Amino acid sequence: MRRHELTDREWELLAPLLPRAVTGRPRVEDRRVVNGMVYKIRAGVSWRDLPERYGPWKTVYTRFRRYALDGVFTRALQQIQARADAAGDIDWLVQIDSTIVRAHQHAAATGRKGGSPLDEPDDHALGRSRGGLTTKIHLACDGRGRPLAVLLTAGQRHDDVCARPLLERLRVPRIGRGRPRCRPDHVIADKAYASRGFRAYLRKRGIGHTILEKRDQKRHRRNRGNRGGRPPRFDREIYRQRNVVERCFNRLKGFRGIATRYDKTATSYEAAVSLASLLLWARSV
Structure with a gap:
C-alpha cells in the first residue's frame, strides 16, 4: 500500500458497495482505479497528472464521472451509515455548519x-x-464528527436559507425493514441559523435544538417587554460540543482536492466530497 491509498480493511468495506461490470471486455481493476480517485482528491492534482501506477488517467476520470452522475458514492455513504446506525454507532446529536x-x-x-x-x-x-x-x-455531522448530509451552494448563499434543504437531505436507511431515519434527536448550530422560521421548522418536526441567539434578536425581544415572549431555550453545556463540526471540516479539508475546488461541475465536486466523507466513515467504523 502506498501513501494516499486504501488499506485492505477500507477496501473490504468499500468493494461490495461499488457497481460491478457483468458484460464487456475486462476492465482496469476496481481497487486500482478507486486508489487513483482517492490520490487525486487527496493530493489535489489534475487528472492528467495521476501517476502511471493507477492506469490511464482517462479511465480513472471516466469512471469517476460515471460514479458521480449515478450517485454511487452517495449511496455507498448511506449504506455505511445504515450499518453504523444498526449497530448503534451514530450519535444523533447533530451539528450543522458551513465552510467556504x-x-x-x-x-x-x-x-x-x-x-x-x-x-x-x-x-x-x-x-x-x-x-x-x-x-x-x-x-450536517453526527456527534462523533462524521458527515451525515452535504449540500453545495454558491459561496454567497446565507446559511439559514440552506438549513432546511440540508436537514431534508439527512437520510440514513434501515438494515432490513423500516423507513430511513431522517430526524435527529437534537440539532446544534451557531447564530447564523437563529431565525424564527428555522426554529419553528425544528419545533414542527419535534427536533430539539440549541442555537445561539443573535444580539439584535435579544434587544428586539427586550424592547417589546411582555409582548416579546420568552427567550429560546439555550443549553450552554450542549453548545460546547459544536466544535465537533469544525473538526469534521478540518478532516475533510485535509483532502487538498476538497480544500480547493478544481472540479468544473457541482456534480463532480459533490462526488469528491462524498468520497472523502466515505473514507472518514470507513476509518471510524
Whole structure:
C-alpha cells in the first residue's frame, strides 16, 4: 500500500458497495482505479497528472464521472451509515455548519452558454463572495464528527436559507425493514441559523435544538417587554460540543482536492466530497 491509498480493511468495506461490470471486455481493476480517485482528491492534482501506477488517467476520470452522475458514492455513504446506525454507532446529536471553499481558475472555466445537465445547478454551485469565486459546503455531522448530509451552494448563499434543504437531505436507511431515519434527536448550530422560521421548522418536526441567539434578536425581544415572549431555550453545556463540526471540516479539508475546488461541475465536486466523507466513515467504523 502506498501513501494516499486504501488499506485492505477500507477496501473490504468499500468493494461490495461499488457497481460491478457483468458484460464487456475486462476492465482496469476496481481497487486500482478507486486508489487513483482517492490520490487525486487527496493530493489535489489534475487528472492528467495521476501517476502511471493507477492506469490511464482517462479511465480513472471516466469512471469517476460515471460514479458521480449515478450517485454511487452517495449511496455507498448511506449504506455505511445504515450499518453504523444498526449497530448503534451514530450519535444523533447533530451539528450543522458551513465552510467556504475557494474555486481554482480551472473550476471557473465552466461553460454556461449551452445550459446544464438535468441534475446540475445553473450556477454549478459557484458564486461571488469576499473571497472571490467560491463554493459553500453545508454540512450536517453526527456527534462523533462524521458527515451525515452535504449540500453545495454558491459561496454567497446565507446559511439559514440552506438549513432546511440540508436537514431534508439527512437520510440514513434501515438494515432490513423500516423507513430511513431522517430526524435527529437534537440539532446544534451557531447564530447564523437563529431565525424564527428555522426554529419553528425544528419545533414542527419535534427536533430539539440549541442555537445561539443573535444580539439584535435579544434587544428586539427586550424592547417589546411582555409582548416579546420568552427567550429560546439555550443549553450552554450542549453548545460546547459544536466544535465537533469544525473538526469534521478540518478532516475533510485535509483532502487538498476538497480544500480547493478544481472540479468544473457541482456534480463532480459533490462526488469528491462524498468520497472523502466515505473514507472518514470507513476509518471510524
